[in-house]
Amino acid sequence: MKYVFLLVLGCVGAAAGLMGAVIAYRWVHDMTQTPRILAGERIFSMPAGVVPRGGEAVIPREQRDAAAKVPNPLKASPESIAIGRARFGTFCTPCHGPEAKGGVSGPVATKFIPPPDLTNGDLQRQRTDGYWHSYIVVGGAVMPAYGEAVSSQEAWHIVNYLRSLRAGGAARTAAKP
Ligand code: HEC
Numbered sequence: 001m002k003y004v005f006l007l008v009l010g011c012v013g014a015a016a017g018l019m020g021a022v023i024a025y026r027w028v029h030d031m032t033q034t035p036r037i038l039a040g041e042r043i044f045s046m047p048a049g050v051v052p053r054g055g056e057a058v059i060p061r062e063q064r065d066a067a068a069k070v071p072n073p074l075k076a077s078p079e080s081i082a083i084g085r086a087r088f089g090t091f092c093t094p095c096h097g098p099e100a101k102g103g104v105s106g107p108v109a110t111k112f113i114p115p116p117d118l119t120n121g122d123l124q125r126q127r128t129d130g131y132w133h134s135y136i137v138v139g140g141a142v143m144p145a146y147g148e149a150v151s152s153q154e155a156w157h158i159v160n161y162l163r164s165l166r167a168g169g170a171a172r173t174a175a176k177p
Contacts, residue, residue, distance in 0.1 A: 009017045013069075021108075053129065056139065056148060057099045058137060060137070061134070065132030065142065065165035067130055067133070068128045068130045068131035069130055070130035071129070071130065072156055072159060072160070074153070076164065080098055080156075080161075081157070081160050083154065083161075084160050084162070085161045087114075087154050087158050088158050088162070091146055094109070095108045095109050097109050097167075100162060101118075102115040103115060103117075113142050115143070120167060121167045122167045124162075129156070129163070132159045133152075133156055133159050136158055136159070137152060137155050142163075
C-alpha cells in the first residue's frame, strides 16, 4: 500500500514538474513567439468607415493624368519660391544639379540616368503644376518618390521654384491641362 501511495505521489510530482517546465519554457520564449510584422512587410488597407484626420489624399503614380489636373494651391510668392529653392537644394540637386539643368552637374546626375533639363521652356509648357507635384510626391519612371521627405505643401513650393527657373524668364505660364 505504501508503495502505491509513493508511486501516485511520484506521478503527480512528475506531472506537476512537466507542467512547470512547459510554463517556464513559454514564459521565457513568449516574446519570440509573438506575431510581429516587419517594417514594410505588409501594407494594411484602412478598415471600412475610417475617417481621415488631417493629411492629404495621395494620387498614385498610375493616375498621373488625374494628378496633373490638380491646381497649384500656392501663389508663387518670393517666400514660396525661397522654400522651394531650399528643399530643392536638399533633396533634388544630387540628380538634377543645383541649376536643375539635369545631367550636367551634381554628384549623381553625371553618372546616373541623366534627368531632363527642368528649366527647358518647352518641357515647362508641356507639364502642369499638378503633373510635377505628382512627380515629386510619388516619383517617376526612374526618379524616386519624395512624398516621405517633403510634405505635399513643400512639393508645391518646389514646383513654384522650378517655374521661376524657366528659361527665358516669365515664371508661371504653364499650360493648362
Ligand atoms: C535619384 C535621382 C533623382 C532625384 C534625387 C530626383 N530626381 Fe527628378 N528625375 C530623375 C530622373 C532620372 C528623371 C527623368 C524621368 C524619370 O525617369 O523618372 C527625373 C525627372 C524629374 C522631373 C520631370 C518630369 C517630367 O517629365 O516632366 C521633375 C519635375 C523632377 N524630376 C523633379 C524633381 C524634384 C523636385 C526632386 C527633389 C524633390 C527630384 N526630382 C529628385 C531623377 C531624380
